[in-house]
Amino acid sequence: MAAVSSSRSLFKLLLPLLREPVRAFSRTAPAGGSVPHRAEGTGALTGAVDRFGGVTVQLSDAGLPADISESVFSDLLRDALVRWKAEGKVAVWLRVPISLSRCAAAASTHGFTFHHARHDHAVLALWIGEGQSRLPGFATxxxxxxxxxxxxxxxxxxxxxxxxxxxxxxxxxxxxxxxxxxxxxxxxxxxxxxxxxxxxxxxxxxxxxxxxxxxxxxxxxxxxxxxxxxxxxxxxxxxxxxxxxxxxxxxxxxxxxxxxxxxxxxxxxxxxxxxxxxxxxxxxLEELPAVYSGMFYQLYHRPIPQTLKS
Amino acid sequence: MAAVSSSRSLFKLLLPLLREPVRAFSRTAPAGGSVPHRAEGTGALTGAVDRFGGVTVQLSDAGLPADISESVFSDLLRDALVRWKAEGKVAVWLRVPISLSRCAAAASTHGFTFHHARHDHAVLALWIGEGQSRLPGFATxxxxxxxxxxxxxxxxxxxxxxxxxxxxxxxxxxxxxxxxxxxxxxxxxxxxxxxxxxxxxxxxxxxxxxxxxxxxxxxxxxxxxxxxxxxxxxxxxxxxxxxxxxxxxxxxxxxxxxxxxxxxxxxxxxxxxxxxxxxxxxxxLEELPAVYSGMFYQLYHRPIPQTLKS
Missing domain, CATH: 3.90.79.10 (Nucleoside Triphosphate Pyrophosphohydrolase)
Structure with missing residues (x-):
C-alpha cells in the first residue's frame, strides 16, 4: 500500500517570509521573475518566491496607491495569477494591512480566503498548484x-x-x-x-x-x-x-x-x-535548547533514571 | 495584597453569539435598544447584546448595501459607537464577510483591530469599556x-x-x-x-x-x-x-x-x-463526557489505582 503524503510540513518554512520587507509592485514584470522591482502606479504585482514554490506579496510594501480600488487591484491580481501559474508556482500568500482591506474582497473573487488575521493585518492564501492544497493551517x-x-x-x-x-x-x-x-x-x-x-x-x-x-x-x-x-x-x-x-x-x-x-x-x-x-x-519539566534558534523550550515527561539520562 | 482580576474568562461565553443569525441594520435605532430592526438603506447599525455587555454585529445579516462605501460604513459605525458607549456597552465585535472587507478598513479608523479571520470572514473587536481590554484572545x-x-x-x-x-x-x-x-x-x-x-x-x-x-x-x-x-x-x-x-x-x-x-x-x-x-x-487516555455539551473529551493523566478511581 502506497504511503500518502500529507506534506503540510513542507510549507512550514515558508512563514518567515511573511515578515520579510522586500516585496514589490512594479510597472513592469521583472525580467528574471525573481528580483522585485518597485514603482508607484499600476504595474505588475510581484512577490518573493520561497523554496516551496510559493509567492508572498506584502501589500504594505508593494507601492500600491493608498486609495487603490477593488477593481484595479483585482485586475492586477488576475494578471499576476496568470503569470505565477505559468511559472509553475504552487501557492500565493497576500499579507494585507487592515487599511487596504478592500484588497481582500478583491482577492476573494479570485478564490483567495483568509488564512488568519492578527491586530493590523490579514493573511490570505490561494493554492494554485496541482491537486489538493498543501498549505499549512493556522493555530488551532x-x-x-x-x-x-x-x-x-x-x-x-x-x-x-x-x-x-x-x-x-x-x-x-x-x-x-x-x-x-x-x-x-x-x-x-x-x-x-x-x-x-x-x-x-x-x-x-x-x-x-x-x-x-x-x-x-x-x-x-x-x-x-x-x-x-x-x-x-x-x-x-x-x-x-x-x-x-x-x-x-x-x-x-x-x-x-x-x-x-x-x-x-x-x-x-x-x-x-x-x-x-x-x-x-x-x-x-526540563528546559532544552532549540536546535535552530538558540532559544530554549520546555519539555515535560516522566522521569528518566540518572544512569540513562544522557 | 489585593487579588487582581484577569477576567478573560468572563468573555468566553460571548462567542456562540458570533454564530447567531439575528443582527440588524435598521433605518432607525430600536426604541428599547435591544430588539433589532431590519431595513435596507443607511439607518443605524445595531447588534445583539450579550450578558457581558458586548455587542455583536454580523455585517452579512445587517442589510448593508453590497456596495456600501468605506465612508458610509464609517459614519454608521461612528454613530453606533457613540450610542453603545452611552449605553454602557464594554465591547463591540464585528463579523465581516470577506466580500465586505472594505468595512474592516473603515472600522480600523475607529480603533478596531482584527481578532481573527477564517476562510470567508474576519472578526474585528474594539474594547470600549473602562480600563484595559478584557477581550479573550484567539487560538495561540x-x-x-x-x-x-x-x-x-x-x-x-x-x-x-x-x-x-x-x-x-x-x-x-x-x-x-x-x-x-x-x-x-x-x-x-x-x-x-x-x-x-x-x-x-x-x-x-x-x-x-x-x-x-x-x-x-x-x-x-x-x-x-x-x-x-x-x-x-x-x-x-x-x-x-x-x-x-x-x-x-x-x-x-x-x-x-x-x-x-x-x-x-x-x-x-x-x-x-x-x-x-x-x-x-x-x-x-480516558474519554469523559463534557458537562455542557453531551460531547466527549479526551483526558490524559497517570494511572489512578482502582480503589481510588471513583
Missing part, C-alpha cells in the same frame, strides 16, 4: 491552565467556585495562557489573580483536549492541570471572578458532587500522589 | 504530534529522516494536527502517511511548548510525542517527505549524534519503559 488551539495548589501538611487543596457559572462547582483556579506564556507561568499567575495565593510550579498532571469549544470561537481547547506548591496561604480572592475560594480537603473534593468530573478525577490522582509520592503522578 | 497554538512506534519484540523503534532539512537527523514520524483531530489520531495518521506502517495509540509520553515558532506563523507550537504499537511492520515510506525510514534499535537512537535532543531524550525514556514497564512512563 487555545491553552487553558489550572493550578492544583496542594498543602502537603494537611492534605488540602485550593479551590474556587466561578461567579459566572450556572452550576457552582468547586474547581482549581485557572485561565487562558497569554500569548507566549509558559504553562507553569499561567498556572502560577492565574492562581494568584483569582485567589491571592502565591505558589510555585512543581509538575504537569493532566491534559485534556476538546474540539469545537464554545469558549474558543469554535476552535479547540487544551486544558492542562499543574501541581503547584503554596508559598503563601492567606486567601484574598477576586470577587469579580469567584464566588467562593477555600482550602478544601482532597478527600472531600474527591467525593463531593459539587465539582466537575475532571476536578474529582484529579483530586483522586492527587490523593494517590499524597499517599504514595508525587513522583508517581508527575510529569517533570 | 498549533499542535504537532509524533508517534514513537515501538516493536517490543526486538527493542526497535520506527524513525525517519526529513527530506527537507539541512541536518539529516533521525526523528519520530509526525506532523500537524488537522483541525478537530485528536492527538492519538494525528500520531497514527502521520506515521502511516510518512512510513506506510499501521499502528495503534498506546499513551502520551511528552509535551514540548515553544513560542514564537517560525513554522507557526510566529505563534506557539505544542509538540506531543505518543507511544504507539505497530500493527504492520513493512516500511513503504513517503519519498516526498522522507529521505530515509528504518526500524532502529532504541539503544542506537539513544546514543547516536544523528538525532535531535528531544528524540534522544525520548529514546532513553522508552528504553527505561522497555526495561521496567511502560506503565512507569505512560500518560493514559
Amino acid at each position: 488551539h487555545q491553552i487553558g491552565v489550572a493550578g492544583a495548589v496542594v498543602d502537603e501538611s494537611n492534605g488540602k487543596v485550593l479551590v474556587v467556585q466561578d461567579r459566572n457559572k450556572t452550576m457552582n462547582a468547586w474547581k482549581f483556579p485557572g485561565g487562558l495562557s497569554d500569548p507566549g506564556e509558559n504553562i507553569g507561568a499561567t498556572a502560577v499567575r492565574e492562581v494568584f489573580e483569582e485567589t491571592g495565593v502565591r505558589s510555585e510550579f512543581r509538575s504537569l498532571l493532566s491534559l485534556r483536549q476538546q474540539h469545537n469549544h464554545p469558549g474558543a470561537f469554535g476552535m479547540s481547547d487544551m486544558y492542562i492541570i499543574c501541581r503547584l506548591s503554596p508559598l503563601t496561604y492567606d486567601i484574598n480572592f477576586c470577587t469579580q471572578e469567584c464566588l467562593r475560594c477555600e482550602w478544601l480537603e482532597l478527600t472531600e473534593l474527591a467525593k463531593t458532587s459539587d465539582t466537575t468530573p475532571i476536578t474529582a478525577r484529579l483530586a483522586r490522582l492527587l490523593l494517590h500522589g499524597l499517599e504514595r509520592g508525587f513522583d508517581g503522578i508527575d510529569l517533570g | 497554538h498549533q499542535i504537532g504530534v509524533a508517534g514513537a512506534v515501538v516493536d517490543e519484540s526486538n527493542g526497535k523503534v520506527l524513525v525517519v529522516q526529513d527530506r527537507n532539512k539541512t541536518m539529516n537527523a533521525w526523528k519520530f514520524p509526525g506532523g500537524l494536527s488537522d483541525p478537530g483531530e485528536n492527538i492519538g489520531a494525528t500520531a497514527v495518521r502521520e506515521v502511516f502517511e510518512e512510513t506506510g506502517v499501521r499502528s495503534e495509540f498506546r499513551s502520551l509520553l511528552s509535551l514540548r511548548q515553544q513560542h514564537n515558532h517560525p513554522g507557526a506563523f510566529g505563534m506557539s507550537d505544542m509538540y506531543i510525542i505518543c507511544r504507539l504499537s505497530p500493527l504492520t511492520y513493512d516500511i513503504n515510506f513517503c519519498t516526498q517527505e522522507c529521505l530515509r525510514c528504518e526500524w532502529l534499535e532504541l539503544t542506537e537512537l539513544a546514543k547516536t549524534s544523528d538525532t535531535t535532543p528531544i528524540t534522544a531524550r525520548l529514546a532513553r525514556l522508552l528504553l527505561h519503559g522497555l526495561e521496567r514497564g511502560f506503565d512507569g512512563i505512560d500518560l493514559g
Whole structure:
C-alpha cells in the first residue's frame, strides 16, 4: 500500500517570509521573475518566491496607491495569477494591512480566503498548484491552565467556585495562557489573580483536549492541570471572578458532587500522589535548547533514571 | 495584597453569539435598544447584546448595501459607537464577510483591530469599556504530534529522516494536527502517511511548548510525542517527505549524534519503559463526557489505582 503524503510540513518554512520587507509592485514584470522591482502606479504585482514554490506579496510594501480600488487591484491580481501559474508556482500568500482591506474582497473573487488575521493585518492564501492544497493551517488551539495548589501538611487543596457559572462547582483556579506564556507561568499567575495565593510550579498532571469549544470561537481547547506548591496561604480572592475560594480537603473534593468530573478525577490522582509520592503522578519539566534558534523550550515527561539520562 | 482580576474568562461565553443569525441594520435605532430592526438603506447599525455587555454585529445579516462605501460604513459605525458607549456597552465585535472587507478598513479608523479571520470572514473587536481590554484572545497554538512506534519484540523503534532539512537527523514520524483531530489520531495518521506502517495509540509520553515558532506563523507550537504499537511492520515510506525510514534499535537512537535532543531524550525514556514497564512512563487516555455539551473529551493523566478511581 502506497504511503500518502500529507506534506503540510513542507510549507512550514515558508512563514518567515511573511515578515520579510522586500516585496514589490512594479510597472513592469521583472525580467528574471525573481528580483522585485518597485514603482508607484499600476504595474505588475510581484512577490518573493520561497523554496516551496510559493509567492508572498506584502501589500504594505508593494507601492500600491493608498486609495487603490477593488477593481484595479483585482485586475492586477488576475494578471499576476496568470503569470505565477505559468511559472509553475504552487501557492500565493497576500499579507494585507487592515487599511487596504478592500484588497481582500478583491482577492476573494479570485478564490483567495483568509488564512488568519492578527491586530493590523490579514493573511490570505490561494493554492494554485496541482491537486489538493498543501498549505499549512493556522493555530488551532487555545491553552487553558489550572493550578492544583496542594498543602502537603494537611492534605488540602485550593479551590474556587466561578461567579459566572450556572452550576457552582468547586474547581482549581485557572485561565487562558497569554500569548507566549509558559504553562507553569499561567498556572502560577492565574492562581494568584483569582485567589491571592502565591505558589510555585512543581509538575504537569493532566491534559485534556476538546474540539469545537464554545469558549474558543469554535476552535479547540487544551486544558492542562499543574501541581503547584503554596508559598503563601492567606486567601484574598477576586470577587469579580469567584464566588467562593477555600482550602478544601482532597478527600472531600474527591467525593463531593459539587465539582466537575475532571476536578474529582484529579483530586483522586492527587490523593494517590499524597499517599504514595508525587513522583508517581508527575510529569517533570526540563528546559532544552532549540536546535535552530538558540532559544530554549520546555519539555515535560516522566522521569528518566540518572544512569540513562544522557 | 489585593487579588487582581484577569477576567478573560468572563468573555468566553460571548462567542456562540458570533454564530447567531439575528443582527440588524435598521433605518432607525430600536426604541428599547435591544430588539433589532431590519431595513435596507443607511439607518443605524445595531447588534445583539450579550450578558457581558458586548455587542455583536454580523455585517452579512445587517442589510448593508453590497456596495456600501468605506465612508458610509464609517459614519454608521461612528454613530453606533457613540450610542453603545452611552449605553454602557464594554465591547463591540464585528463579523465581516470577506466580500465586505472594505468595512474592516473603515472600522480600523475607529480603533478596531482584527481578532481573527477564517476562510470567508474576519472578526474585528474594539474594547470600549473602562480600563484595559478584557477581550479573550484567539487560538495561540498549533499542535504537532509524533508517534514513537515501538516493536517490543526486538527493542526497535520506527524513525525517519526529513527530506527537507539541512541536518539529516533521525526523528519520530509526525506532523500537524488537522483541525478537530485528536492527538492519538494525528500520531497514527502521520506515521502511516510518512512510513506506510499501521499502528495503534498506546499513551502520551511528552509535551514540548515553544513560542514564537517560525513554522507557526510566529505563534506557539505544542509538540506531543505518543507511544504507539505497530500493527504492520513493512516500511513503504513517503519519498516526498522522507529521505530515509528504518526500524532502529532504541539503544542506537539513544546514543547516536544523528538525532535531535528531544528524540534522544525520548529514546532513553522508552528504553527505561522497555526495561521496567511502560506503565512507569505512560500518560493514559480516558474519554469523559463534557458537562455542557453531551460531547466527549479526551483526558490524559497517570494511572489512578482502582480503589481510588471513583
